[in-house]
Amino acid sequence: MERRADFIADQLERRIFDGTFSDGERLDEVQLAAQFGVSRTPIREALQRLTQSGLIELIARRGAFVRQPGPVDLLDMFEVMAELEAVCARLAAERITDAALARLADANARCSRCVPKGDVDGYYRENAIFHAIIYQQSGNAFLEAECLKLHRRLQPFRRNQLRLRGRLAQAMGEHEAVLAALREGDGEKAAATLRQHVAVQGEKFRIMLASRTAAAE
Amino acid sequence: MERRADFIADQLERRIFDGTFSDGERLDEVQLAAQFGVSRTPIREALQRLTQSGLIELIARRGAFVRQPGPVDLLDMFEVMAELEAVCARLAAERITDAALARLADANARCSRCVPKGDVDGYYRENAIFHAIIYQQSGNAFLEAECLKLHRRLQPFRRNQLRLRGRLAQAMGEHEAVLAALREGDGEKAAATLRQHVAVQGEKFRIMLASRTAAAE
DNA sequence: AAAGCTATTCTTGTATACAAAACGTTGACT
DNA sequence: AGTCAACGTTTTGTATACAAGAATAGCTTT
Numbered sequence: 271m272e273r274r275a276d277f278i279a280d281q282l283e284r285r286i287f288d289g290t291f292s293d294g295e296r297l298d299e300v301q302l303a304a305q306f307g308v309s310r311t312p313i314r315e316a317l318q319r320l321t322q323s324g325l326i327e328l329i330a331r332r333g334a335f336v337r338q339p340g341p342v343d344l345l346d347m348f349e350v351m352a353e354l355e356a357v358c359a360r361l362a363a364e365r366i367t368d369a370a371l372a373r374l375a376d377a378n379a380r381c382s383r384c385v386p387k388g389d390v391d392g393y394y395r396e397n398a399i400f401h402a403i404i405y406q407q408s409g410n411a412f413l414e415a416e417c418l419k420l421h422r423r424l425q426p427f428r429r430n431q432l433r434l435r436g437r438l439a440q441a442m443g444e445h446e447a448v449l450a451a452l453r454e455g456d457g458e459k460a461a462a463t464l465r466q467h468v469a470v471q472g473e474k475f476r477i478m479l480a481s482r483t484a485a486a487e
Numbered sequence: 488m489e490r491r492a493d494f495i496a497d498q499l500e501r502r503i504f505d506g507t508f509s510d511g512e513r514l515d516e517v518q519l520a521a522q523f524g525v526s527r528t529p530i531r532e533a534l535q536r537l538t539q540s541g542l543i544e545l546i547a548r549r550g551a552f553v554r555q556p557g558p559v560d561l562l563d564m565f566e567v568m569a570e571l572e573a574v575c576a577r578l579a580a581e582r583i584t585d586a587a588l589a590r591l592a593d594a595n596a597r598c599s600r601c602v603p604k605g606d607v608d609g610y611y612r613e614n615a616i617f618h619a620i621i622y623q624q625s626g627n628a629f630l631e632a633e634c635l636k637l638h639r640r641l642q643p644f645r646r647n648q649l650r651l652r653g654r655l656a657q658a659m660g661e662h663e664a665v666l667a668a669l670r671e672g673d674g675e676k677a678a679a680t681l682r683q684h685v686a687v688q689g690e691k692f693r694i695m696l697a698s699r700t701a702a703a704e
Numbered sequence: 705a706a707a708g709c710t711a712t713t714c715t716t717g718t719a720t721a722c723a724a725a726a727c728g729t730t731g732a733c734t
Numbered sequence: 735a736g737t738c739a740a741c742g743t744t745t746t747g748t749a750t751a752c753a754a755g756a757a758t759a760g761c762t763t764t
């Protein structure tokens with residue numbers, strides 16, 4: 271919306287993602303205002319924008335508190351992401367165009383070229399394109415928007431997952447399987463494959479949760 | 488968040504829903520401020536809150552514009568609602584408690600008592616509870632929250648649908664089928680039944696869209 | 705007379721000043 | 735000494751004042 275509030279919201283979002291702000295921390299308006307060299311007004315607008323993404327919780331007359339998702343939250347979010355992508359795949363299987371299939375194959379090819387180089391950043395970029403094409407080809411603009419929103423929100427937590435040994439190659443195989451199912455127009459197969467592909471990324475947090483609850487006993 | 492901004496956001500939301508503000512209309516800040524007897528500040532905060540629900544589009548240095556969803560948008564949203572509820576049902580089939588099954592049966596019983604009386608409001612209230620229990624029993628708090636958000640957003644468009652002849656009785660039957668599937672722990676059956684139950688509500692807008700495109704040719 | 709440019713005005717974006725509520729601290733009372 | 739209450743401080747919520755960009759209208763020019 272506004273120039274400065276927009277910029278500030280982006281900056282704050284980045285700092286929440288990279289852990290500069292820890293969970294539960296209260297963000298002081300005047301302090302942030304001084305830090306950005308602006309008044310409290312654009313700070314407050316930025317904070318409101320961030321509640322929208324769920325990164326911040328705004329409690330009346332108490333202030334803005336950083337809301338870092340815990341393992342349980344992340345597990346839930348990955349589960350929903352997996353289901354939403356599965357829906358996209360199922361719908362796309364019937365609605366996808368030949369041109370889009372070609373673009374999917376392209377993104378996949380560029381993806382696989384990154385694997386031997388160990389180019390995680392490059393892989394991640396092309397991977398995002400691959401998924402975005404499937405969202406779009408669902409033919410449902412609302413679904414597409416929701417998927418992009420959640421994908422973006424989970425981004426920082428998914429990157430770590432990609433660095434695990436052998437995960438890149440495995441993911442490539444899953445991409446190929448999804449593409450093949452879409453080519454065949456087999457919606458259920460595409461959905462199941464993509465659901466599993468995404469659900470795997472949540473496993474890390476399931477393990478983290480399991481070890482934590484075990485330690486608490 | 489804030490007392491007045493919160494109230495104002497609710498009021499504006501109501502006016503958008505009931506059609507007081509038409510699609511594309513620009514909302515003047517000073518005019519609204521005068522109308523509510525407050526300054527521009529809480530008005531601006533309320534408007535920001537409404538962008539979050541997608542009811543308003545905020546364009547930089549141009550103002551706030553009402554975004555009434557068209558038939559295409561509604562069709563997409565109902566499709567996503569159907570899929571999300573299907574996911575809830577599938578997950579709930581494995582995770583639901585006996586107590587929750589009893590509450591579902593209760594809500595259903597209260598629902599069916601409203602049908603012969605033609606009590607649409609009562610039906611709608613109990614119907615919302617029925618669906619909310621299924622969201623909750625998915626065991627996924629994030630999914631539950633997303634479902635509640637979308638359900639709430641679609642509320643004004645669903646009510647009209649309920650007034651169609653025979654729809655209430657038909658919907659009751661679908662509720663019973665979902666409950667039965669959940670009792671059996673048959674996730675796929677519960678998902679398919681609930682998906683269809685919700686998808687029917689989007690049909691009205693598909694017809695509206697079809698007649699509109701036909702008229703344009 | 706029409707088109708383009710400029711100036712004025714209207715509206716949004718930001719800063720500051722003020723009000724009210726919540727928190728912490730200190731003091732009095734039991 | 736402990737607890738509760740009142741006061742002061744800090745911080746959020748709201749109002750108003752100011753700045754900057756966008757729309758519009760009027761003027762000039764061709």
